Amino acid sequence: MLDGECNPDRPPLPRDAGTHRATSVDFPVCVVLPAGGTGERTGLQTPKQFWSFLERPLISYTIDAFERVSWIQDVVVVVAKENLDQMSGIVQRFGHRKVRVVTGGSTRHRSIYNGVQALAEDRPEVVIIHDAVRPFVEEDFLSKITLAAKEHGAAGAIRPLVSTVIATTSEGFLDHSLERAKYRASETPQGFTYEVISQAYQRSSESDLEFGTECLHLALQHCHINAKLIPGPPTLWKVTYRWDLAAAGSIIKEPMLQSACVVSGDSVHAATLITALQKALHMKLHVVTDLSAEKHTFLLKEWNYIQVSVDVCCRSDIEALVTQLEVEKRVLQYPLVIIWLCLNTSNGKSCSTTEGKKPAITDLASSLEHKKILLYGIQLPTPQDSDCWETSVLKVSDLISVLVKERSPALVGQLLQA
Numbered sequence: 001m002l003d004g005e006c007n008p009d010r011p012p013l014p015r016d017a018g019t020h021r022a023t024s025v026d027f028p029v030c031v032v033l034p035a036g037g038t039g040e041r042t043g044l045q046t047p048k049q050f051w052s053f054l055e056r057p058l059i060s061y062t063i064d065a066f067e068r069v070s071w072i073q074d075v076v077v078v079v080a081k082e083n084l085d086q087m088s089g090i091v092q093r094f095g096h097r098k099v100r101v102v103t104g105g106s107t108r109h110r111s112i113y114n115g116v117q118a119l120a121e122d123r124p125e126v127v128i129i130h131d132a133v134r135p136f137v138e139e140d141f142l143s144k145i146t147l148a149a150k151e152h153g154a155a156g157a158i159r160p161l162v163s164t165v166i167a168t169t170s171e172g173f174l175d176h177s178l179e180r181a182k183y184r185a186s187e188t189p190q191g192f193t194y195e196v197i198s199q200a201y202q203r204s205s206e207s208d209l210e211f212g213t214e215c216l217h218l219a220l221q222h223c224h225i226n227a228k229l230i231p232g233p234p235t236l237w238k239v240t241y242r243w244d245l246a247a248a249g250s251i252i253k254e255p256m257l258q259s260a261c262v263v264s265g266d267s268v269h270a271a272t273l274i275t276a277l278q279k280a281l282h283m284k285l286h287v288v289t290d291l292s293a294e295k296h297t298f299l300l301k302e303w304n305y306i307q308v309s310v311d312v313c314c315r316s317d318i319e320a321l322v323t324q325l326e327v328e329k330r331v332l333q334y335p336l337v338i339i340w341l342c343l344n345t346s347n348g349k350s351c352s353t354t355e356g357k358k359p360a361i362t363d364l365a366s367s368l369e370h371k372k373i374l375l376y377g378i379q380l381p382t383p384q385d386s387d388c389w390e391t392s393v394l395k396v397s398d399l400i401s402v403l404v405k406e407r408s409p410a411l412v413g414q415l416l417q418a
């Protein structure tokens with residue numbers, strides 16, 4: 001009998017607090033992501049786990065949250081049979097490298113059980129079970145759940161109740177209300193030693209698998225394991241209704257609006273403009289002369305890029321930036337924004353030299369759209385050539401904020417005037 005394995009004739013010995021308590025995750029950990037549901041409560045045809053934000057399905061964001069954690073080995077994604085091909089396509093398109101896809105069941109428990117069984121041949125020490133529709137999970141909390149599961153056999157995330165729980169009579173009247181302070185909402189991630197969760201499911205009845213919703217209860221009922229409960233952050237909430245999708249989309253987009261990488265070149269005019277924009281914009285600007293230097297590669301994780309050009313026709317500037325983004329495999333995954341700031345001196349040749357009837361940016365933008373790069377242009381005079389420089393800077397700042405936030409396809413390839 002393996003350590004921690006359940007023996008219904010003899011409940012596991014109380015865990016000796018003196019045993020070695022791991023302080024870091026130095027043992028094998030795998031994840032089971034139940035994603036086999038239909039999302040009926042959203043009222044949408046598309047199951048919510050496949051609902052896209054910036055052309056990327058919700059489940060891909062969740063998987064990404066686990067793939068970023070170095071001590072997690074495998075992520076078993078459990079999807080309905082009819083979604084197997086779609087899920088395999090998502091794994092390939094977004095380069096998910098830790099993922100295995102298995103077929104789900106008619107209920108959440110049956111899906112999770114299938115995922116747990118998929119790990120039987122190469123058993124991890126701990127299995128994390130996490131709803132695929134909870135994309136905002138952080139490594140620190142995963143570590144707490146995992147370490148607690150290893151120490152106690154089971155662990156689960158909890159949140160305070162936001163409504164009082166009441167019991168009703170069969171006629172639909174209030175029978176009694178529960179003392180809210182004594183209860184918590186059970187969330188995920190949850191963690192279990194492999195032995196506990198596999199035994200709990202092996203001992204579950206058909207009724208458990210058909211009607212239950214709580215893995216922690218199965219561990220208690222079938223393995224006499226009282227899960228350690230750990231308060232989690234509000235972002236652990238489960239996307240359930242349509243308005244949850246709107247909230248998730250807003251949280252996903254939020255980091256994209258906060259910063260930009262500015263490629264300035266070595267122009268004095270550009271430096272003057274950038275200094276003014278750093279005061280006007282409510283965004284963090286990472287300014288570099290060019291992105292070729294090794295130390296700047298972290299900036300290629302940015303969602304927004306501002307290329308500043310002065311006078312000369314600078315298509316090559318944009319093409320050089322796109323090449324670097326392609327090397328980093330940033331393109332083809334989600335829309336990145338490049339804003340081409342064209343500063344024109346009175347005696348200079350305009351950056352927006354038209355090629356035929358359309359500004360140069362229009363053709364370039366069309367060639368980038370299939371790469372999921374949204375190219376926008378803003379043209380403005382240099383400080384010396386403008387008696388309304390401050391007004392121009394404020395206009396540029398407003399345009400940048402809107403273009404970054406809205407990522408509107410309608411303005412792609414347009415050369416806006418500031």
Ligand SMILES: Nc1ccn([C@@H]2O[C@H](COP(=O)(O)OP(=O)(O)OP(=O)(O)O)[C@@H](O)[C@H]2O)c(=O)n1
Nearest residue numbers: 034035036037038039040041106107108111132
């Ligand atoms: N047969 C099922 C049912 C649900 N789930 C997954 O369990 C998680 C939590 O379940 P829930 O929020 O209830 O999802 P759905 O069942 O899809 O939602 P609904 O009840 O609104 O249909 C989701 O990631 C869902 O995909 C699953 O893997 N297999």
Ligand SMILES: O=C(CO)[C@H](O)[C@H](O)COP(=O)(O)O
Nearest residue numbers: 108131186187188213214215
């Ligand atoms: O909170 C949970 C912890 O186990 C589950 O996510 C929840 O019970 C799933 O229920 P439903 O499928 O009805 O949304």
